[in-house]
Amino acid sequence: MDYLRSREDFTALQKRLYSDYNADIPTIIIPAGTCGQASGASDLVRTAQREIIKRKLQGKIHLRITGCHGFCEMEPSVLIEPAGTFYPRVDITGMKRIIDALVRAEVVEDLLFVDEETGQKITRQDDIPFYRHQSRLLLSQNEKIDPLDVYDYLRVSGYSAFVRLLTDMEPRQVIKEVKDSGLRGRGGAGFPTGLKWEFLSDAADGKGKYIVCNADEGDPGAYMDRSLLEGNPHSIVEGMLIGAYATGADQGVMYVRTEYPLAIKHLNNALKQSRALGLLGRNILGTGFSFDISLVKGAGAFVCGEETALMRSIEGKMGEPRQRPPFPVQKGIHGKPTLINNVETWANIPVVLKNSVQEYTKIGRMNTGTKIFSLVGKIKNTGLVEVPMGTPISKIIYDIGGGQSGKAGIKAVQTGGPSGGCIPEKMFDIPISYESLAQAGSIMGSGGMIVMDENTCMIDVAKYFMNFLKDESCGKCFPCRKGTQRMFELLDDIASGRGTLDHLKTLEELALVLKDVTMCGLGQTAPNPVLSTLKYFRDEYLEHIEHKRCPAGVCKGLISFTINDLCTGCGACVKACPEQAITGEKKQRHVIDQDRCSRCGACRSICKFEAIEIH
Amino acid sequence: MVTLTINGLKVRVEEGMTILEAARFVGFPIPTLCHNDGLSPYGACRLCVVEIGQEPKSKLVSSCTYPVEEGLTVRTASQRVLKARGMIIELLLASCPQSKTIQDLASAHGVHQQRFKQEYEDCILCGLCVRTCSEQMMAHAIGFRGRGENRSIGTPFDISSDVCRLCGGCMYICPACQLRCTYNQPQHAICNACANLRPPCIEKEGYNNLMCYMEPCVACEIK
Ligand SMILES: Cc1cc2nc3c(=O)[nH]c(=O)nc-3n(C[C@H](O)[C@H](O)[C@H](O)COP(=O)(O)O)c2cc1C
Ligand code: FES
Numbered sequence: 033m034d035y036l037r038s039r040e041d042f043t044a045l046q047k048r049l050y051s052d053y054n055a056d057i058p059t060i061i062i063p064a065g066t067c068g069q070a071s072g073a074s075d076l077v078r079t080a081q082r083e084i085i086k087r088k089l090q091g092k093i094h095l096r097i098t099g100c101h102g103f104c105e106m107e108p109s110v111l112i113e114p115a116g117t118f119y120p121r122v123d124i125t126g127m128k129r130i131i132d133a134l135v136r137a138e139v140v141e142d143l144l145f146v147d148e149e150t151g152q153k154i155t156r157q158d159d160i161p162f163y164r165h166q167s168r169l170l171l172s173q174n175e176k177i178d179p180l181d182v183y184d185y186l187r188v189s190g191y192s193a194f195v196r197l198l199t200d201m202e203p204r205q206v207i208k209e210v211k212d213s214g215l216r217g218r219g220g221a222g223f224p225t226g227l228k229w230e231f232l233s234d235a236a237d238g239k240g241k242y243i244v245c246n247a248d249e250g251d252p253g254a255y256m257d258r259s260l261l262e263g264n265p266h267s268i269v270e271g272m273l274i275g276a277y278a279t280g281a282d283q284g285v286m287y288v289r290t291e292y293p294l295a296i297k298h299l300n301n302a303l304k305q306s307r308a309l310g311l312l313g314r315n316i317l318g319t320g321f322s323f324d325i326s327l328v329k330g331a332g333a334f335v336c337g338e339e340t341a342l343m344r345s346i347e348g349k350m351g352e353p354r355q356r357p358p359f360p361v362q363k364g365i366h367g368k369p370t371l372i373n374n375v376e377t378w379a380n381i382p383v384v385l386k387n388s389v390q391e392y393t394k395i396g397r398m399n400t401g402t403k404i405f406s407l408v409g410k411i412k413n414t415g416l417v418e419v420p421m422g423t424p425i426s427k428i429i430y431d432i433g434g435g436q437s438g439k440a441g442i443k444a445v446q447t448g449g450p451s452g453g454c455i456p457e458k459m460f461d462i463p464i465s466y467e468s469l470a471q472a473g474s475i476m477g478s479g480g481m482i483v484m485d486e487n488t489c490m491i492d493v494a495k496y497f498m499n500f501l502k503d504e505s506c507g508k509c510f511p512c513r514k515g516t517q518r519m520f521e522l523l524d525d526i527a528s529g530r531g532t533l534d535h536l537k538t539l540e541e542l543a544l545v546l547k548d549v550t551m552c553g554l555g556q557t558a559p560n561p562v563l564s565t566l567k568y569f570r571d572e573y574l575e576h577i578e579h580k581r582c583p584a585g586v587c588k589g590l591i592s593f594t595i596n597d598l599c600t601g602c603g604a605c606v607k608a609c610p611e612q613a614i615t616g617e618k619k620q621r622h623v624i625d626q627d628r629c630s631r632c633g634a635c636r637s638i639c640k641f642e643a644i645e646i647h
Numbered sequence: 648m649v650t651l652t653i654n655g656l657k658v659r660v661e662e663g664m665t666i667l668e669a670a671r672f673v674g675f676p677i678p679t680l681c682h683n684d685g686l687s688p689y690g691a692c693r694l695c696v697v698e699i700g701q702e703p704k705s706k707l708v709s710s711c712t713y714p715v716e717e718g719l720t721v722r723t724a725s726q727r728v729l730k731a732r733g734m735i736i737e738l739l740l741a742s743c744p745q746s747k748t749i750q751d752l753a754s755a756h757g758v759h760q761q762r763f764k765q766e767y768e769d770c771i772l773c774g775l776c777v778r779t780c781s782e783q784m785m786a787h788a789i790g791f792r793g794r795g796e797n798r799s800i801g802t803p804f805d806i807s808s809d810v811c812r813l814c815g816g817c818m819y820i821c822p823a824c825q826l827r828c829t830y831n832q833p834q835h836a837i838c839n840a841c842a843n844l845r846p847p848c849i850e851k852e853g854y855n856n857l858m859c860y861m862e863p864c865v866a867c868e869i870k
Contacts, residue, residue, distance in 0.1 A: 510739070549731045
């Protein structure tokens with residue numbers, strides 16, 4: 033690998049990469065992030081490699097293995113460049129046929145994506161509604177680069193923004209640009225990034241300032257940071273380089289959870305490559321600017337995503353928050369001023385500064401830029417979606433997400449992870465911004481979006497999150513440790529039919545106090561799932577308490593299963609029942625022994641005749 | 648020197664003081680549990696919360712950790728503070744009713760109900776013992792383990808520590824296990840018996856009458 037000693041070296045390398053690349057050669061792109069691999073992308077990669085070698089297609093067809101493109105529902109998928117053809121859910125024979133067709137410059141018609149609404153086949157990825165309605169500022173880069181190859185990143189003008197700033201712009205000016213861009217933290221609280229940088233820049237002169245990339249993504253159901261780390265690790269390195277130059281930091285830390293082995297592998301590789309190129313380390317491009325990044329693996333505690341806990345964890349201590357002030361920029365890792373930004377924030381930095389800031393500020397309404405959401409739950413198109421700020425929730429859920437996945441209609445969406453809240457369907461026209469979501473009783477958070485339908489019980493949802501939080505609370509702060517546990521107990525009582533109106537009153541009182549008194553963000557936001565469901569779905573709580581009924585048919589203590597006359601006596605449920613609670617003659621209507629029944633619902637999911645009813 | 652307003656009173660205190668120290672210095676009481684003058688601030692029990700700033704942007708912070716700031720407005724006993732404090736005490740009672748310290752807090756703050764499932768735990772994880780051990784005894788024999796519900800204090804792997812000098816400092820400082828309170832009806836978490844006694848039990852005939860096994864009696868130390 034060439035070691036770059038000056039800006040001229042860098043430009044020369046980039047020029048060579050541009051001219052060496054022939055965009056006309058057909059390229060098979062296989063997204064193989066963690067999600068892709070889980071659905072079988074590795075088999076496709078192997079097949080494609082084997083076929084290319086077998087048919088001596090090297091040089092005629094390129095293969096690019098990338099990170100996740102976002103449409104996880106359709107994985108393992110294949111994208112063909114430059115035509116932009118998209119093949120969803122490809123299997124090994126499909127892969128072979130695609131290569132066959134590619135050699136003849138054809139398209140495999142029967143493997144194309146079919147729009148369920150219109151029944152029409154769609155050839156190009158960009159025409160699929162899921163992609164068409166997005167603005168994929170960050171995610172679209174994932175398809176263009178092999179995350180293990182720094183040259184790929186350089187070819188899409190990677191590191192250009194950094195090199196330009198490094199040689200042409202004063203650090204102060206960079207901070208001003210970031211401030212002007214209106215970029216706000218994507219990790220949760222939405223603090224203006226430029227302002228945070230200014231604080232660090234103003235903090236004591238001299239050596240020893242840290243900047244940290246917070247890649248501890250711990251929200252259940254959220255994985256946008258993972259896909260950026262896996263799919264485009266150099267963009268984060270570049271973001272941190274720019275941040276270091278602007279603020280005068282000389283040490284960088286990436287704090288990644290151990291549960292992301294592929295991300296760690298790609299990051300380590302990226303760091304090694306940029307060091308080898310001379311883009312990281314001492315005296316970068318001969319300018320006298322030095323900066324290096326180390327990678328710290330977190331053990332996967334949710335609370336370690338909180339700034340002060342994260343810093344303690346980096347120091348090798350127990351991951352528990354401490355009271356602020358002092359803030360990290362005053363006293364951070366080993367007592368040095370420290371700046372912490374989220375993965376997506378860092379990944380946005382090169383995008384913001386690549387072109388003019390005015391360009392960037394045009395994107396989005398209310399707040400600037402785009403935000404990636406991980407759309408999961410009872411929705412047709414699960415995956416990562418990137419939309420401009422100010423996009424209404426309904427557009428994400430119906431236009432991009434394709435609406436409900438089952439028969440039941442959508443009831444609410446939970447945003448912001450365990451610290452967020454539930455927003456009911458009737459409010460789906462609110463635009464996504466930090467303020468509007470907060471006003472609705474939820475938060476932007478890091479961008480989780482869990483869609484719930486009529487078969488979801490809101491008490492069960494609140495209980496789920498409270499269970500998560502009581503396990504993930506560090507336990508230091510007494511009201512957080514006990515409060516989350518008590519809220520869980522109260523919810524459990526309500527869910528199992530022991531609830532009274534007093535329970536509700538205590539729950540609400542406790543939730544409001546917790547919001548007020550706890551030490552860190554975890555405890556302060558822990559009541560949100562309870563408070564927001566109480567606000568919008570109080571009648572569901574009352575139904576549980578007053579009529580001992582769970583309208584969604586979820587809470588095990590309040591429901592029972594029976595078999596109606598649609599039963600054909602096929603016996604499928606008898607085999608499925610883990611409690612041996614179902615009996616009956618062949619071809620006769622079966623019955624469920626209520627004392628034995630554990631209400632697991634196995635019979636209901638296996639019955640083909642809709643003969644099992646929930647009461 | 649820093650000037651700030653506590654409960655409407657303008658006070659000048661030294662820079663670097665915490666709100667708790669400043670408030671106590673001028674005579675406003677703030678209850679604490681995890682705080683001890685000889686140990687580093689910890690901020691875990693949250694009993695010492697005070698309201699700072701102007702409404703509607705005011706917020707609750709733990710006074711034992713918050714340094715005084717020029718021009719800060721502090722309220723040590725606003726409605727919001729009292730409500731929060733009451734709930735914390737209720738939670739404490741629900742977990743650890745046998746602690747005399749906690750029973751006293753309950754009576755001092757007029758907490759007369761406990762609405763949660765009663766537990767009888769021996770430790771509220773205030774961390775006073777851990778800090779005494781490391782900061783005063785320089786032993787670092789005990790520490791925290793686990794998180795959330797499973798957090799506990801002890802030696803690594805529960806093997807008796809070779810750095811422990813059996814000084815007993817940890818037991819001396821414990822607000823939960825040292826001052827045991829036995830009350831006549833264990834099913835009721837709140838006894839209030841001794842704290843409500845006038846005159847204190849020393850002037851009674853014997854502490855046996857008070858269903859208290861503390862020897863010597865500590866009720867007389869109650870404010
Ligand atoms: C309990 C808790 C968990 C958090 N988890 C994360 C996380 O997983 N990833 C993250 O980037 N920020 C997380 N945060 C937010 C961080 O504390 C911090 O605000 C953020 O990293 C700042 O970066 P930003 O300004 O770029 O958003 C968490 C906060 C709390 C209170
Ligand atoms: S005394 Fe301040 S939090 Fe415990």
